[in-house]
Amino acid sequence: MRDEISFHISHLLSLIKGMNLKDLLLQEYKNFAPTASKALPIALREESMKQFSEWGIPTIKQEEWKYTNLKSILETPFKLNGGNGKAEGLHYYNIDAYKLVFVNGVLNTTLSDTKGIEDFATLKSISEAEPAILQKYFNKFHPFKDGLQASNLAFAQHGVYLHVGKGKHLPKPLVIYYLADTTQGPILAQPRNLVVLEQNSSAKWIESFQSTGNDTSFTNICSEFFLHQDANLEQYKFQQENDKAYHVGTSQVVHLEKSYSHSAVMTWSGALVRNNLNIHLGAEYCEAHLYGLYLGSSKRHIDNHTLVDHAMPNCYSNELYKGILDDESTGVFNGKIWVQKDAQKTNAFQSNKNVLLSAKATMNTKPQLEIFADDVKCSHGATVGQLDEEALFFLRARGIPLDQARMLLMQAFSDDVLNKITIPELQEEITATIAQRLRP
Amino acid sequence: MLSIKNLQARVEEKEILKGINLEVKAGEVHAIMGPNGSGKSTLASILAGRETYEVTGGSITFEGKDLLELSPEDRAREGVFLAFQYPVEIPGVSTINFLKTAVNAIREYRGEEAMDAVSFLKMMKEKTKVVDIDETLLKRSLNEGFSGGEKKRNEIFQMAMLEPKLAVLDETDSGLDIDALKIVANGVNKLRSKNNAVIVVTHYQRLLDYIVPDYVHVLYNGRIVKSGTKELALELEAKGYDWIKNENTAV
Numbered sequence: 001m002r003d004e005i006s007f008h009i010s011h012l013l014s015l016i017k018g019m020n021l022k023d024l025l026l027q028e029y030k031n032f033a034p035t036a037s038k039a040l041p042i043a044l045r046e047e048s049m050k051q052f053s054e055w056g057i058p059t060i061k062q063e064e065w066k067y068t069n070l071k072s073i074l075e076t077p078f079k080l081n082g083g084n085g086k087a088e089g090l091h092y093y094n095i096d097a098y099k100l101v102f103v104n105g106v107l108n109t110t111l112s113d114t115k116g117i118e119d120f121a122t123l124k125s126i127s128e129a130e131p132a133i134l135q136k137y138f139n140k141f142h143p144f145k146d147g148l149q150a151s152n153l154a155f156a157q158h159g160v161y162l163h164v165g166k167g168k169h170l171p172k173p174l175v176i177y178y179l180a181d182t183t184q185g186p187i188l189a190q191p192r193n194l195v196v197l198e199q200n201s202s203a204k205w206i207e208s209f210q211s212t213g214n215d216t217s218f219t220n221i222c223s224e225f226f227l228h229q230d231a232n233l234e235q236y237k238f239q240q241e242n243d244k245a246y247h248v249g250t251s252q253v254v255h256l257e258k259s260y261s262h263s264a265v266m267t268w269s270g271a272l273v274r275n276n277l278n279i280h281l282g283a284e285y286c287e288a289h290l291y292g293l294y295l296g297s298s299k300r301h302i303d304n305h306t307l308v309d310h311a312m313p314n315c316y317s318n319e320l321y322k323g324i325l326d327d328e329s330t331g332v333f334n335g336k337i338w339v340q341k342d343a344q345k346t347n348a349f350q351s352n353k354n355v356l357l358s359a360k361a362t363m364n365t366k367p368q369l370e371i372f373a374d375d376v377k378c379s380h381g382a383t384v385g386q387l388d389e390e391a392l393f394f395l396r397a398r399g400i401p402l403d404q405a406r407m408l409l410m411q412a413f414s415d416d417v418l419n420k421i422t423i424p425e426l427q428e429e430i431t432a433t434i435a436q437r438l439r440p
Numbered sequence: 441m442l443s444i445k446n447l448q449a450r451v452e453e454k455e456i457l458k459g460i461n462l463e464v465k466a467g468e469v470h471a472i473m474g475p476n477g478s479g480k481s482t483l484a485s486i487l488a489g490r491e492t493y494e495v496t497g498g499s500i501t502f503e504g505k506d507l508l509e510l511s512p513e514d515r516a517r518e519g520v521f522l523a524f525q526y527p528v529e530i531p532g533v534s535t536i537n538f539l540k541t542a543v544n545a546i547r548e549y550r551g552e553e554a555m556d557a558v559s560f561l562k563m564m565k566e567k568t569k570v571v572d573i574d575e576t577l578l579k580r581s582l583n584e585g586f587s588g589g590e591k592k593r594n595e596i597f598q599m600a601m602l603e604p605k606l607a608v609l610d611e612t613d614s615g616l617d618i619d620a621l622k623i624v625a626n627g628v629n630k631l632r633s634k635n636n637a638v639i640v641v642t643h644y645q646r647l648l649d650y651i652v653p654d655y656v657h658v659l660y661n662g663r664i665v666k667s668g669t670k671e672l673a674l675e676l677e678a679k680g681y682d683w684i685k686n687e688n689t690a691v
Contacts, residue, residue, distance in 0.1 A: 390528045397488050397524075398542040398598065399516035399549070408541065412532025412581075 037127030085181030105189025182213030296329025519605030625650030
């Protein structure tokens with residue numbers, strides 16, 4: 001009850017004062033701190049908030065945010081963690097999976113169903129995780145000074161803690177649905193997730209972002225994954241929020257020991273989306289795969305930043321990000337590869353391919369390789385082009401109308417990333433959704 | 441079936457076709473020969489509707505319709521087929537997949553029902569025999585990793601599947617050894633009927649030993665300067681293109 005009142009008060013205050021987002025968050029933290037879960041030491045939260053206060057919300061003056069301007073969300077009167085959201089209109093994937101449903105950042109226990117997962121893993125709210133676990137794993141890898149991540153950490157309360165036991169393999173994927181119900185106004189959510197895979201365990205983790213209502217929302221999410229010896233992780237992000245939505249998400253995969261990860265992020269909606277995918281290869285013989293697909297249209301902006309940190313020798317990483325940009329949409333790809341001094345025999349590959357469908361679409365792509373070892377194999381490539389004219393003419397000369405011919409080529413272009421969804425029914429469903437999106 | 445009258449065309453600022461006249465009736469095979477740069481491929485491209493060429497004069501009538509008014513896809517759907525000189529590779533699009541779309545697009549245009557998967561596969565199996573093409577090749581991305589001969593056979597296989605009224609073979613023999621040539625020519629011959637016609641664009645006489653033409657036309661400097669029967673091709677082979685060049689400079 002107290003939560004509700006204080007949250008309404010701060011919301012009113014923000015409306016009256018015309019508070020910007022930074023001040024809103026600082027204000028809200030004061031209300032939140034007394035109720036914050038003790039699983040995370042308050043000192044850590046305080047420190048994070050101090051960092052947030054110092055670093056603020058990223059501006060285009062910062063190199064990492066040069067092409068992505070958050071100005072438009074700074075003045076929006078968001079409601080923080082509005083617990084009264086409704087889940088109507090949420091689309092569930094047609095697959096057999098454990099599911100968790102978060103509405104406006106808060107778990108809806110009625111719609112969630114994770115029965116049976118307890119035989120393989122511990123699954124709790126992050127606010128109920130053991131302090132010792134959080135101390136061991138939380139926030140251990142921070143390659144960048146990021147104000148929004150600092151805010152996310154300070155507010156870490158609503159989120160998922162999944163700990164898969166030694167030798168256990170989740171028999172079904174876990175899908176976490178994040179629904180932004182904007183029918184009552186703009187909302188802000190800051191989910192925080194922690195996933196630990198013990199020795200020789202495996203899991204498939206899927207985050208699905210959707211909206212109802214026509215107002216804006218801002219999701220500032222951070223998901224961390226820690227992999228022990230021979231662990232196998234697949235994690236997916238599917239972004240299909242409404243056309244006013246803002247999303248800044250960081251997913252970090254930390255390979256503590258020899259392990260395997262496969263990450264894929266696919267975006268075909270939202271107003272402004274920024275995905276950070278950071279992979280830390282902290283042991284020998286790790287393997288990491290990174291895939292991305294983004295479809296830009298109207299005035300959408302989609303920014304994918306990746307980092308593969310080869311800290312140890314003999315690791316293999318492979319990145320393929322593809323984008324199709326139409327209308328006046330803009331895209332950004334920044335792929336960092338760090339090969340540390342001791343990381344000999346590194347194999348790191350990166351490829352970013354883009355198709356522009358209109359004269360006003362823009363793509364900024366930048367590979368950034370920093371290599372400090374001398375016995376390595378690294379390659380990077382970026383292309384920005386249009387659909388192959390010769391191929392288009394050929395298809396038309398065989399009787400296929402121009403629209404359909406373009407569709408065929410765009411589907412062919414997207415397929416090699418869509419094929420990386422290893423759950424067949426889900427691959428089919430997402431492929432069909434994307435095909436629908438590409439329709440003229 | 442096809443009536444080309446005084447066709448003139450250019451690409452960028454260069455005039456290539458300077459007044460072509462050609463009549464092709466159903467059941468006929470016409471060969472268009474000529475030295476490099478004479479405009480042979482330009483003519484083939486214009487028939488298919490390639491937009492890089494600008495038609496500056498004349499007309500093309502196909503089955504009573506103004507062909508120049510039709511888009512490339514409509515020309516194909518009306519029954520014009522171009523076998524490309526350099527067939528393109530399209531990664532991610534298999535021959536089967538694209539042909540199913542093409543066949544059904546043509547059927548829709550003609551007011552026919554789309555083919556279901558089973559009938560389509562049946563038709564495919566039948567038509568692979570025309571050029572003896574390996575079915576596994578058809579499941580792969582279009583022409584990706586195909587040898588020159590396989591690409592050309594794939595063109596004729598598509599011709600077999602689409603059953604055009606007018607097939608234009610643009611230097612289909614280029615880059616082929618004699619055995620591949622025979623298979624391709626054989627395929628074309630199997631598809632001939634009194635209801636369709638073929639225009640064979642070629643530099644060499646060799647192909648015409650296998651696809652025997654009813655008429656041979658020699659294209660030089662953007663005009664058809666000589667027409668005859670298949671004997672003309674043999675005469676051309678014996679005397680070379682210089683014979684044509686000299687005859688025409690003298691004028």
